[in-house]
Amino acid sequence: MKKIAILTDSACDLPDSIIEKYNIKLLPLRIIYHDREYRDRVEIKPKEVYDNIEKEVPKTSLPVPEDILSAFDSLADEGYTDAVVITISSNLSGTFNLIKLLAKDYERLNIKVYDSKTLGIFLGFIVKEAAVIAHTQKNMEDVIDRAKEIRDKLKGCYVLKTLTYLRKGGRIGKVEGTVGEFFNIKPIIGINDEGVYFTIAKVRGRRKSISKIKSMIMEEFKDKKYNIAIIHGGAEEEAKQLYNSIKNIGNIIEGHISQISPALGVHTGPGLIGYVAYEV
Secondary structure: OOOEEEEEEHHHOOOHHHHHHOOOEEEOOEEEOOOOEEEEOOOEOHHHHHHHOOOOOOEEEOOOHHHHHHHHHHHHHOOOOEEEEEEOOOOOOOHHHHHHHHHHOOOOOEEEEEEOOOOHHHHHHHHHHHHHHHHHOOOHHHHHHHHHHHHHHOEEEEEOOOOHHHHHOOOOOEOOOOOHHHHOEEEEEEEOOOOOEEEEEEEEOHHHHHHHHHHHHHHHHOOOEEEEEEEEEOOHHHHHHHHHHHOOOOEEEEEEEEEOOHHHHHHHOOOEEEEEEEEO
C-alpha cells in the first residue's frame, strides 16, 4: 500500500500547526555567523537575526546532507513508500539540486523533487495544498500536479525598509530602485515564473507602499473566495494593521499573519511587509 510523504525546507514559513497536522518533514537551511552556525527555525528565531543584524549580516546555506538523509530514513521507518520534496526556488538556493542529487541514490523511498520557483509562504501554500492531496491520493503525480496548480494561482508581493540586505545577500535579482532609495522610492517586489525577484511597481515612502499593497489585494480579490497570508519580517504591528484593513475584502476562507523565517530575514532585513494569496 502506497503512503506518500511531503518534505520541504525551512524557507516555507508554514506554521508548526500545519507541519504537525500533515506530518510534513522540514529540512532546515543554515544561518552562518563568523563564529557559530544555526539550523533555521530549529536553533534560531527571527528576532535573534534582526537583533544582531547591525553587528553582523550572517550568510545562509543549504541543509546539510546528513539532515536530508536522516529525514528520508525517518519517513521510511514510519512506513512511507514515496516522498515528494518541494523546495525553495533553485534560482535563489542550491537546495533543490542537492536534494535531487541525494534522492537519486536513495533506495528506501521513491522520491520526486519539485522546484517551486518561489519561497516563503508562497512555498508554504504550495506545500500545504500538496500535503492535503498526499493524504487523500496515492499517486505522486497528483500531488505534483496540485503543487503546480497552486503555484500558477499564487499572487503576492512585499516591500522592504531598505534594499541593503537583498543586495548584500546577492538576491537582488531584477529588482530596480538602488538610485531611487535616495529619494525614498520603495519598489514593490514580486517573484517571477523563474523564481527571481523583480519590481512590480515603485511608490514613494513606506506608508504609501503599504497602501499600494492593500489596493493590489482589493483589485485582485474583491469578488473572490481566497486564502491569504499577510507576511512580515519584524513588523508585526504593521502586519496586523494591514490584515485588519483587508479582512473584509472579498471572502477570506483562510487568513493569517506569517512571520518570515530567520533564513529569509537575513536577506531582507527588518521591516518586510507584504501578502501572498490565491483564489479557492
